Amino acid sequence: MTSTSYSVFGVSMQQRRTRRKLVVMVYAVLLVLCAVSIAGATRYPLLYVYVSYAAMAVGMFVFGGMGQKGLLKGFENKPPRTQQMPLLEVERLRLLPKAEVEQDLSWKNDERELSRRNLAHYKAYQVVGLSGPILLVLTAWALFPKQHLLSVTTMLVMIFGLAEVLTVLVMTLPAAIILWTEPDIDLG
Amino acid sequence: MGNDLYNRIAVLRAERNLSRQDLADALGINYQTVGFLERGDYNPSLTLALDLSAYFGLPVEAIFSRKPLRPLSEAVYGDGNAEAAVKMAKRSVR
Numbered sequence: 001m002t003s004t005s006y007s008v009f010g011v012s013m014q015q016r017r018t019r020r021k022l023v024v025m026v027y028a029v030l031l032v033l034c035a036v037s038i039a040g041a042t043r044y045p046l047l048y049v050y051v052s053y054a055a056m057a058v059g060m061f062v063f064g065g066m067g068q069k070g071l072l073k074g075f076e077n078k079p080p081r082t083q084q085m086p087l088l089e090v091e092r093l094r095l096l097p098k099a100e101v102e103q104d105l106s107w108k109n110d111e112r113e114l115s116r117r118n119l120a121h122y123k124a125y126q127v128v129g130l131s132g133p134i135l136l137v138l139t140a141w142a143l144f145p146k147q148h149l150l151s152v153t154t155m156l157v158m159i160f161g162l163a164e165v166l167t168v169l170v171m172t173l174p175a176a177i178i179l180w181t182e183p184d185i186d187l188g
Numbered sequence: 189m190g191n192d193l194y195n196r197i198a199v200l201r202a203e204r205n206l207s208r209q210d211l212a213d214a215l216g217i218n219y220q221t222v223g224f225l226e227r228g229d230y231n232p233s234l235t236l237a238l239d240l241s242a243y244f245g246l247p248v249e250a251i252f253s254r255k256p257l258r259p260l261s262e263a264v265y266g267d268g269n270a271e272a273a274v275k276m277a278k279r280s281v282r
Contacts, residue, residue, distance in 0.1 A: 110217035112230050185220060 006071060006185060008062055013071055014185040023176045026058055030168050038161040042153065048164050055171040063175035065117075068107060072175050075117055077109050116178055124173040131166045135159060191231065195252045198226040199260050200244050215239050 006013050013019050033054055037047040056066070064070025068080045109117060141148055142155035150158075201211055201222075212219035215236065224230035232240070241248045257263075 105216060108216075110221050111233050111236060112221045112224060113218060186223065 008071065013179075016180075016182065016184050019071075019179045019182075022062070023179055026062060026172070027176070030055060030058070030172070034161070034164050034168060037164060038157060041157050041160050048160070048167075051164060052167055052171075055168040059171045059175060063172055063179060065175035065178075066171070070175070072178060073107060073109050073113065075109075075174070077114065080107050116182070117174070120174040120177040120181075123177050124169070127173060128166060128169050131162055135162060138162065192228070193231045193252055193254060194228065194257045195225065196257055196260060197222070197240065197251065200246070200251065201226075203260075204244075211243075214243055 008022060011018065011022075013022065030051070033051045037044075037051045040047055059066040059070070061069050062071070064072030065075045068074050074080075138155060138159045141150070142152055142159065145152045145155070197211075201208070208219040208222040212222050215222075217236070221230065225232060237248055237252060240251055244251060
């Protein structure tokens with residue numbers, strides 16, 4: 001699960017309690033950003049871009065899972081590109097021995113880590129999947145504005161807000177679930 | 189039948205004076221996974237179980253069991269009776 005350096009901004013994340021604090025703090029910040037973006041949706045509609053960037057940065061550099069940095073190893077389970085990596089063409093032609101690519105396996109998720117990753121994605125799907133029916137109801141209401149008291153603009157802002165939260169969750173929730181559930185790590 | 193799987197990985201590793209990292213490197217897994225295996229918190233795939241079996245040079249059933257495993261010394265010397273093994277050991281000392 002873990003990358004080689006298991007800390008964020010110099011703070012060790014070996015303890016599950018510390019990791020849970022980090023997850024809560026990160027989601028608090030993202031929630032505030034989402035709230036600001038939703039509140040200013042009609043005047044500053046492009047604020048959502050920055051929220052998406054923030055969620056992406058969390059996934060890439062704090063939680064991990066996206067790319068090779070952050071607390072968790074890359075979910076894709078692909079070797080990182082280094083200078084030692086052979087050129088793609090050469091690798092495709094199998095002109096170099098495979099062992100040269102696979103010497104350092106620290107990037108690789110083993111079978112338990114892959115099972116944890118898959119379980120986390122399943123759990124995240126349970127949450128994110130709920131947004132489908134909610135979006136359906138909201139859009140159905142927005143299509144028939146005379147049947148309720150809310151204006152179409154309000155309905156659109158609600159749909160926009162839900163889509164924004166959904167975007168943040170899609171980028172961060174599986175990694176957050178792993179960080180939340182994995183027990184304390186003994187690096188000794 | 190539950191999903192319980194017992195193993196002797198910790199004992200076998202200690203007998204061979206291996207660290208978790210040594211065993212993990214040999215098997216191509218994370219050293220944390222060795223800890224999970226030893227504590228019974230994770231049941232390995234058949235591939236990993238066979239890799240462990242090959243690494244220790246023992247049959248799979250000597251390492252893993254669906255029933256709680258007896259101490260290795262008792263299994264080897266005790267003939268199924270730990271008290272008898274202790275008595276025999278005491279006699280041999282006298």
